[in-house]
Amino acid sequence: MAIEFTPWPEDLAHLYRQKGYWQDRPLSTILQQQSQARPEAIAIICNERHLSYAELDALSSRLAQALLARGIEQHDTALVQLPNCAEFYILFFALLKIGVAPVNALFNHQRHELVEYARQLQPSLFIAATSHALFRDGQFVTQLRRQHASLSTVLLLQDEPASPHSWDFATHGAEDFWTCLTATPVGDPEGAKAESLLTPSAAGQVAFFQLSGGSTGTPKLIPRTHNDYLYSVRRSAEICRLSSDTRFLCALPVGHNFALSSPGALGVFHAGGTLVLAANPEPLSCFHLIAKHRVNMTALVPPAVSLWLKLAETHGAQLVSLELLQVGGANFSPALATQVQAKLGCKLQQVFGMAEGLVNYTRLDDPESLVINTQGKPMCDDDELRILDEAGNEVAPGEVGTLFTRGPYTIRGYYLSEQHNSAAFDPQGYYCTGDLVRMTPQGYLCVVGRGKDQINRGGEKIAAEEIEALLVQHKGVRHAALIPIADALMGEKSCAFIVSATTQPKGPELRKFLRTLGVADYKIPDRFEFVDTLPLTAVGKIDKRKLKQLTQTGANAARI
Numbered sequence: 109m110a111i112e113f114t115p116w117p118e119d120l121a122h123l124y125r126q127k128g129y130w131q132d133r134p135l136s137t138i139l140q141q142q143s144q145a146r147p148e149a150i151a152i153i154c155n156e157r158h159l160s161y162a163e164l165d166a167l168s169s170r171l172a173q174a175l176l177a178r179g180i181e182q183h184d185t186a187l188v189q190l191p192n193c194a195e196f197y198i199l200f201f202a203l204l205k206i207g208v209a210p211v212n213a214l215f216n217h218q219r220h221e222l223v224e225y226a227r228q229l230q231p232s233l234f235i236a237a238t239s240h241a242l243f244r245d246g247q248f249v250t251q252l253r254r255q256h257a258s259l260s261t262v263l264l265l266q267d268e269p270a271s272p273h274s275w276d277f278a279t280h281g282a283e284d285f286w287t288c289l290t291a292t293p294v295g296d297p298e299g300a301k302a303e304s305l306l307t308p309s310a311a312g313q314v315a316f317f318q319l320s321g322g323s324t325g326t327p328k329l330i331p332r333t334h335n336d337y338l339y340s341v342r343r344s345a346e347i348c349r350l351s352s353d354t355r356f357l358c359a360l361p362v363g364h365n366f367a368l369s370s371p372g373a374l375g376v377f378h379a380g381g382t383l384v385l386a387a388n389p390e391p392l393s394c395f396h397l398i399a400k401h402r403v404n405m406t407a408l409v410p411p412a413v414s415l416w417l418k419l420a421e422t423h424g425a426q427l428v429s430l431e432l433l434q435v436g437g438a439n440f441s442p443a444l445a446t447q448v449q450a451k452l453g454c455k456l457q458q459v460f461g462m463a464e465g466l467v468n469y470t471r472l473d474d475p476e477s478l479v480i481n482t483q484g485k486p487m488c489d490d491d492e493l494r495i496l497d498e499a500g501n502e503v504a505p506g507e508v509g510t511l512f513t514r515g516p517y518t519i520r521g522y523y524l525s526e527q528h529n530s531a532a533f534d535p536q537g538y539y540c541t542g543d544l545v546r547m548t549p550q551g552y553l554c555v556v557g558r559g560k561d562q563i564n565r566g567g568e569k570i571a572a573e574e575i576e577a578l579l580v581q582h583k584g585v586r587h588a589a590l591i592p593i594a595d596a597l598m599g600e601k602s603c604a605f606i607v608s609a610t611t612q613p614k615g616p617e618l619r620k621f622l623r624t625l626g627v628a629d630y631k632i633p634d635r636f637e638f639v640d641t642l643p644l645t646a647v648g649k650i651d652k653r654k655l656k657q658l659t660q661t662g663a664n665a666a667r668i
């Protein structure tokens with residue numbers, strides 16, 4: 109049975125097809141087109157490995173066949189957690205080719221997040237890497253298999269060369285990724301026939317799931333269809349003028365929407381360019397890769413830009429090939445934005461996007477004032493935007509309000525979340541972004557704040573409710589409230605206000621407690637404040653505005 113998602117209404121779906129946004133082709137055509145047009149061109153550089161388009165295509169088909177041979181079927185789902193490496197794309201295309209929809213967990217996610225995604229997805233396939241602490245032994249794999257009868261195939265990617273963390277996969281019902289892939293013969297007489305057996309899901313159906321930063325207790329999965337995602341990739345590649353000459357450094361997590369589609373790796377593949385992989389945005393190694401591979405474009409979150417600007421003072425000569433830097437994911441200050449051209453020697457493009465859909469870009473020939481002071485304008489003429497006040501009325505032009513949006517690549521609902529969807533989407537299908545924005549007379553957006561209960565820690569989003577719910581599981585915690593606090597490098601960090609139950613637990617103990625629950629590191633509060641009571645609003649909700657004021661004024665929290 110096809111994977112469930114909330115469809116667009118018929119009339120709009122018709123319009124999106126008529127206007128050519130939706131082309132009814134699967135996402136895997138991105139790769140197949142390039143493998144025919146320029147088989148020898150290099151698609152991916154990953155450490156010392158260079159993969160051509162033909163090789164990427166062949167490897168993904170081989171893996172697809174190996175998965176079919178193991179009983180994986182169209183409309184199954186997969187839970188994937190891989191670091192930045194070529195295998196991520198081999199796998200992504202393999203799954204697309206057989207109509208299996210993955211969710212790509214971030215590499216810094218831990219047990220808590222993976223267990224939750226598995227609970228929602230009920231995957232038949234799980235793929236991870238032994239370089240992640242959770243897979244140094246077989247315990248977690250065994251736990252997942254026990255919890256999910258649906259989980260039939262587990263593949264593990266080992267470090268090259270032989271992993272120092274290898275354990276006996278077979279006793280835990282797992283297989284080595286490359287053994288699985290290479291066990292399938294290539295070029296045999298059956299090859300062509302086998303290739304024809306690969307059937308992606310229908311283009312109007314779910315291709316894969318994105319992750320929402322969210323603001324609720326449980327993280328939400330975002331079903332993206334082939335049609336909507338492929339449009340966002342094509343249009344992004346067009347706006348950013350990608351071509352076969354593009355040499356893009358991917359330093360953000362490979363599965364993140366920005367790094368995958370804005371225009372990201374898929375945009376590069378669509379244009380026939382080359383993707384250079386970095387493990388992370390650490391500047392010393394990224395500068396080296398830029399110089400070595402003549403990289404001309406990359407994408408960063410704001411804290412990484414600060415580090416790059418610093419290193420460029422001494423190592424700027426390594427960046428001569430760099431033409432375009434995209435910055436997005438979190439608030440980027442005009443003070444930093446003005447330094448990009450002068451210190452990194454490249455153009456800046458601001459990107460304000462979301463895994464739910466809508467992406468805004470400043471354009472490459474926009475005047476400097478727009479590039480520095482705004483977060484761009486929507487990529488599509490049929491992106492519909494509403495900026496509403498608290499009563500739900502449109503604000504006057506230029507005034508601040510909450511951004512709502514719908515369009516050809518913005519979802520109509522989270523996966524299996526009927527109740528939450530009725531709050532996150534309005535009756536006309538507009539998604540409530542929770543972002544406070546102002547629109548300039550030219551139609552560009554400035555993100556000025558946030559209404560949603562979330563901390564944006566340098567582009568990594570933390571849903572306050574999720575962490576609060578975990579903190580109160582500690583016997584010493586009666587109430588918990590997580591709020592953002594200003595931080596010079598990260599933009600925001602998190603602060604947990606705690607009302608203790610009997611004995612007062614200390615910060616280190618609560619941090620340790622969250623780690624035992626298997627929570628990703630970036631979600632662990634940077635600061636704890638212990639108070640007697642939490643301030644309440646008139647309707648009896650925790651008054652986070654007041655808590656924020658307290659941290660800003662430096663007032664003694666214990667006085668609340």
Ligand code: AMP
Pocket residue numbers: 319320321322365435436437438439440458459460461462463464483541543555558564569
């Ligand atoms: P998510 O929904 O988890 O994909 O996160 C998307 C959110 O990140 C947006 O709704 C914004 O809150 C934030 N965001 C993304 N890009 C920017 C940006 N350029 N400036 C400010 N906030 C941003």
Ligand code: DBH
Pocket residue numbers: 364365366369370436437438459460461462463464467567
């Ligand atoms: O923060 C994001 O989610 C984001 C930022 C820039 C995004 O999803 C995108 C571009 O596509």
